[in-house]
Amino acid sequence: MSGWIAVAGLGPGDDRMVTPQVRDALDQATDVIGHIPYVARVAPREGLTLHPTDNRVELDRALHALQLAAAGARVVIVSSGDPGVFAMASALFEAVEAHPEYIETEISVLPGITAMLAAAAAAGAPLGHDFCAINLSDNLKPWEMVERRLRLAAQADFAMAFYNPRSKSRPHQFGRTLEILREEQGPDVLITFARAVRTPEQDLTTVTLGEATPEMADMRTVVLVGNSATRRVGRYVYAPRSAS
Amino acid sequence: MSGWIAVAGLGPGDDRMVTPQVRDALDQATDVIGHIPYVARVAPREGLTLHPTDNRVELDRALHALQLAAAGARVVIVSSGDPGVFAMASALFEAVEAHPEYIETEISVLPGITAMLAAAAAAGAPLGHDFCAINLSDNLKPWEMVERRLRLAAQADFAMAFYNPRSKSRPHQFGRTLEILREEQGPDVLITFARAVRTPEQDLTTVTLGEATPEMADMRTVVLVGNSATRRVGRYVYAPRSAS
Numbered sequence: 001m002s003g004w005i006a007v008a009g010l011g012p013g014d015d016r017m018v019t020p021q022v023r024d025a026l027d028q029a030t031d032v033i034g035h036i037p038y039v040a041r042v043a044p045r046e047g048l049t050l051h052p053t054d055n056r057v058e059l060d061r062a063l064h065a066l067q068l069a070a071a072g073a074r075v076v077i078v079s080s081g082d083p084g085v086f087a088m089a090s091a092l093f094e095a096v097e098a099h100p101e102y103i104e105t106e107i108s109v110l111p112g113i114t115a116m117l118a119a120a121a122a123a124g125a126p127l128g129h130d131f132c133a134i135n136l137s138d139n140l141k142p143w144e145m146v147e148r149r150l151r152l153a154a155q156a157d158f159a160m161a162f163y164n165p166r167s168k169s170r171p172h173q174f175g176r177t178l179e180i181l182r183e184e185q186g187p188d189v190l191i192t193f194a195r196a197v198r199t200p201e202q203d204l205t206t207v208t209l210g211e212a213t214p215e216m217a218d219m220r221t222v223v224l225v226g227n228s229a230t231r232r233v234g235r236y237v238y239a240p241r242s243a244s
Numbered sequence: 245m246s247g248w249i250a251v252a253g254l255g256p257g258d259d260r261m262v263t264p265q266v267r268d269a270l271d272q273a274t275d276v277i278g279h280i281p282y283v284a285r286v287a288p289r290e291g292l293t294l295h296p297t298d299n300r301v302e303l304d305r306a307l308h309a310l311q312l313a314a315a316g317a318r319v320v321i322v323s324s325g326d327p328g329v330f331a332m333a334s335a336l337f338e339a340v341e342a343h344p345e346y347i348e349t350e351i352s353v354l355p356g357i358t359a360m361l362a363a364a365a366a367a368g369a370p371l372g373h374d375f376c377a378i379n380l381s382d383n384l385k386p387w388e389m390v391e392r393r394l395r396l397a398a399q400a401d402f403a404m405a406f407y408n409p410r411s412k413s414r415p416h417q418f419g420r421t422l423e424i425l426r427e428e429q430g431p432d433v434l435i436t437f438a439r440a441v442r443t444p445e446q447d448l449t450t451v452t453l454g455e456a457t458p459e460m461a462d463m464r465t466v467v468l469v470g471n472s473a474t475r476r477v478g479r480y481v482y483a484p485r486s487a488s
Contacts, residue, residue: 011263014265015264016263016264016265016268017263017264017265017355018263018264019255019260019261019262019263019357020259020260020261020262020264021258021260021261024260058485082361082365083365083369084361084364084365084369084370084371084372085361085371085372086372086485087372089365089368089369089372089482090369090372090373090482090483090484090485091485092369093368093369093372093477093480093482094482094484094485096477096478096480097475097477103477103478104478107480108365109364109365109366109368109369110365111261111357111361111362111364111365112357113263113355113356113357114361117326117328117329117355117358118355120328120353120355121326121327121328121333121352121353121354121355122353124333124337124353125327125328125333125334125336125337125353126328127328127329127377128328128329128330128331128333128334128337129334129379130376130377130378130379130393131376131377132374132375132376132377132397132400132402133371133374133375133376133377134374135373135374140485140486140487141486141487141488142488145401145487148400149374149400149401149402152396152397152399152400153376153396153400153402155396156376156392156393156396156397156400157389157393158376158393158397231341233337233340233341233347234340234347234348236337236340236351238333238334238337238338239334240334240338241302241330241334241335241338241384242384242385243384243385243389244385244386
């Protein structure tokens with residue numbers, strides 16, 4: 001029996017946003033591996049072993065998947081959103097690089113609806129013009145790099161999406177992010193805090209940078225920052241397609 | 245009868261990447277509006293009127309949808325990929341702003357798998373670190389803005405995804421794009437040309453910036469540019485999660 005690994009995106013939390021391709025992979029799997037809350041979204045069934053693990057053990061999780069697949073298992077590694085955006089796909093390829101004996105493993109990456117696009121859809125079309133996606137966590141890169149990227153992105157007049165904007169272990173950084181954006185973009189640019197999108201706790205708040213406070217974000221929030229042309233129409237926020 | 249508009253993303257071309265939410269909206273629709281090749285992906289049925297239109301008539305298409313919904317129709321505007329990424333969602337909100345009599349229209353945006361994430365999944369995980377998405381067409385913005393964004397994005401060491409990299413009407417601009425990237429990033433950064441992803445004609449090519457030529461892209465290609473850490477492992481390309 002030949003094993004494989006699929007790194008699959010479950011989307012933001014609403015089962016109606018899980019693609020049929022991901023559903024099929026889960027139906028064929030013998031093992032599902034991932035962070036506890038994502039594995040909890042997979043229904044148990046006979047012949048399927050669930051392997052929920054804690055946060056921040058991405059490389060261990062990836063190596064475990066490679067070992068299982070080498071033994072013939074059909075393994076789905078689940079991420080929320082899209083596995084290629086600040087999620088398990090890069091971690092798996094890092095593990096393959098560190099353990100080249102697994103280089104022949106059959107691996108597929110199955111895309112999902114990533115958090116920023118679900119959030120943007122709920123808000124209107126705030127990513128309708130050129131944009132960037134930045135992970136504000138400094139677990140895996142120096143904070144100075146984040147600050148530099150924020151400034152350059154603002155100077156490029158990108159719309160922006162922030163993942164992991166704020167955590168208990170680094171409460172001051174999101175305040176610093178807002179300061180940098182105000183310095184570079186001024187107080188009038190719109191910013192949307194999209195919390196728990198497509199779950200029963202969904203909450204969307206749009207304010208100006210001048211009105212924004214650090215407490216408006218937590219780790220379940222995706223933050224969407226406008227470019228200089230971003231505007232409201234009715235209850236929606238959108239970036240026009242054109243710029244001058 | 246109360247009409248509505250759903251702006252829905254059909255994903256890159258594989259029906260197994262169409263979300264159940266989008267499928268439901270299509271099943272409930274009385275009218276489907278969109279660019280000819282995307283409307284062609286919707287199966288005809290009794291009670292459903294298909295309105296295929298040519299390219300570059302986005303605002304006419306959006307106004308038509310608003311008029312139909314005001315008359316009670318259940319309208320799905322279809323985009324390929326995700327409707328919020330260089331597609332119909334922003335055009336619809338522009339039309340609402342220009343025609344405020346439609347401000348009360350019930351509008352929902354239904355996300356889809358956008359081309360860059362399907363392309364990234366097919367290639368490995370090249371967008372696994374901070375990244376930006378740039379539409380290289382200068383139909384709706386000055387080319388000078390594109391050049392400026394490219395330079396700032398390279399200086400920020402973003403991975404990059406380019407939509408609409410090349411067309412017959414502007415054959416020189418993608419060559420200029422490659423020149424700018426080589427100036428800012430050097431010749432060794434990896435670049436992936438992902439053509440017709442998730443269709444029978446799918447073709448993936450990864451080379452260095454030094455090896456890349458303008459002819460490697462056409463309008464069916466999404467281009468993914470690495471950051472300074474992007475590397476290959478086996479047949480895959482990925483951006484590591486960490487950076488220093």
